[in-house]
Each structure stands twice: as structure tokens, then as C-alpha cells.
Amino acid sequence: MNDRTLLDALADLLDRADPLPRLLTARASAALAERTGAALTRLITDSAHLAPAHPTAARTTPDHLAGTGMRGASQVRTLRFTDLDLRLEPTGTGLDVTGLARTGTHAVAIWPGGARTTPVDPTGWFHVEHVPAGPVRFALRHEGRPDVTTRWFVG
Amino acid sequence: MQDQQNAELLARAHLGDQHAWQEIVDRHIRLVWAVARSHRLSPDDAADVNQTVWLILAENLTTIRRPERLSSWLTTTTRRESLAVLRLRGREEPVDLWDSADEEPSPEDLAVAGETDSLLWHAYGTLTDRCRQILHLVAFSPDMPFTQVAEAVGIPANSLGPTRGRCLDVLRRRLARMEVVR
DSSP states (O other), X not given: OOHHHHXXXXXXXXXXXXXXXXXXXXXXXXXXXXXXXXXXXXXXXXXXXXXXXXXXXXXXXOGGGTTTTOOOOOOOEEEEESSEEEEEEEXXXXXXXXEEESSOSEEEEEXXXXXXXXXXXXXXXXXXXXXXXXXXXXXXXXXTSOOEEOOOEEO | OHHHHHHHHHHHHHTTOHHHHHHHHHHHHHHHHHHHHXXXXXXXXXXXXXXHHHHHHHHTTXXXXXXXXXXXXXXXXXXXXXXXXXXXXXOOOOOOSSSOOSSOOOGGGGGOOSHHHHHHHHHHHTSOHHHHHHHHHHHHOTTSOHHHHHHHHTSOHHHHHHHHHHHHHHHHHHHHHHHHHO
């Protein structure tokens, strides 16, 4: 069996053993409509890209959570953007988010098909609970000015 | 032609052409899924990464400077998001190249029918994560240049060819050994 024949057999096998869920194509198709055209705030640091996992923190997704929409055990994630800091705390079914905004009067947690707006207090802090697990982004809103948003990431 | 088509599709999608966007999705979604799954993400996490990658692309339709490398851009973005999720879950990407994976093939076994398929599946399951990533990518994107595959899996471009060859040799040897003992 030459390389190409072997790889073709493997591709065919992977396609059958691990097929693309149909729902994903629909979600990908819907992504175009989620564009906002808002200015992006620049990502400076992200603990998920920098911090190595602690060796004793190794966990896997429990079998009883598979397919339920609940994600495996996770860690607190902190992100710093030019215009805001975020601390994302997993709750098992989603996220509780604490943020420090350097502009804007309201913060908006945005996920595909939904959003939740919360006021930013005079010192810049805001808090959003029950943000669904999955793709998420945050926008800062200030009346009379264009929104500023983070890029999308897996919350 | 493919390059022009990518550039044209991206431009049309930017203008809101859903058909153009759908064409981009249809061409590449199996690759994005394959890259996410090759990092051994759970199905839910791989689905989140997949969706996030498309959301990121939708926001960057005018910033793809080399449309002919859209596959590479998607692969790199998927890899970056996959690694972030792995770290959040307290798992690091395995870096060993030649030690056997310590897990048996996953429950997808049930979907593999036939003895030959089953042997190939089990032989593939004994490969290292890195080998599985490389073979997964080159199996689904045979036209992707070595430099882009190397970039996607995070190894030097000049070692991709030999590594790919060794991974295939190991797979072929293990498959042969299983055929002998069956």
C-alpha cells in the first residue's frame, strides 16, 4: 500500500469514525450574520495562551457530561485587552465574568444568537453571570461612540 | 484558479453574500473539524472551537492577505484555539513524537465496520498525538504545502517531510504486525 492509498483509506475511515456533526455546518453558516463591524480592542495577554497547565490539574471531561453541552472541568481564564480586563470563572454550565473597563458605560457579553448587557460602575468594574459556555466576545458601549469589542474566543 | 476563487469568495462574503460564505464553509469545514479533533478535544470542545474559528474568519474577511493560504490560516487559527482550550482544561499538548499514545482508540470504534478498517483504526490509535495530527491533516488536505502543514502542527518545515514519512512507516508496520497476529 503506497502512501497516498494509505492516507486515502485513513481519510475515509476518519470520516466515518468521527463524522462532522451536522449542527456544526449550520453554526458555521450562521457566523457571517454575527458580524458587528465594531472596532476590535487589541488582545495583550491571555492566560490560556501563556500559562502552562498545572500538572496536578489534569482533568478530562467526565463521561456523564459528554453530549450534554456541559464542558469538562476548567480553569479561571484572564485576558487583558487594550480597553478592558476580563476574568472568566467557569461554573460548570457557563461562565461568571468580572471585568474592568477602561472606556464605556455598559459592557455586553455576546454569544452566537444572544447577548446580555450590564452597566459599568464608576470605577470601571462590571459583572456578568450565566454566560453560556462556547464562543463569546465582549463589547464596551458608550452612547454616541462606536462599540469596541474583543475578538471571539472559546469561553 | 483556486486562489482567485478564494479571493473572490472572501470578497463576496464580506459584502454579505451568504452563498459565497457557504462555499467557503463547505470547502474547509472538514479540515477545521479534523484539526480540532486531532488535538483530542472532546466533541463539545471541538464544536466550540469550530464555531469560534468561523466567527473569527467572518470578522477577518478583509484581512486575509493571502487568500491562497486560507486553509493554512484556518488551520493555524484552529490550532491556536484548540491549544487554548486544552490549557483551560488542564491538559498540555503532548510533545513526545515516538512513544505510543497511552490511550486506546476512542469509542468511535463502533462506527468502524470491517476487519481491515478495524485494524487500521487500531493501528492509527497507537500512534503518538503528533503523528496523528500530521496524518489527519495530510489525509484531509493532500494539496496543502508541507510548509503550511508544518506551521499548523508547530514543527519546523524542514522536519515535516521526514516526520510524515516516519509516521506513515510506523503506521504501516503496526498495521502489518496486527495483520500477522490476527
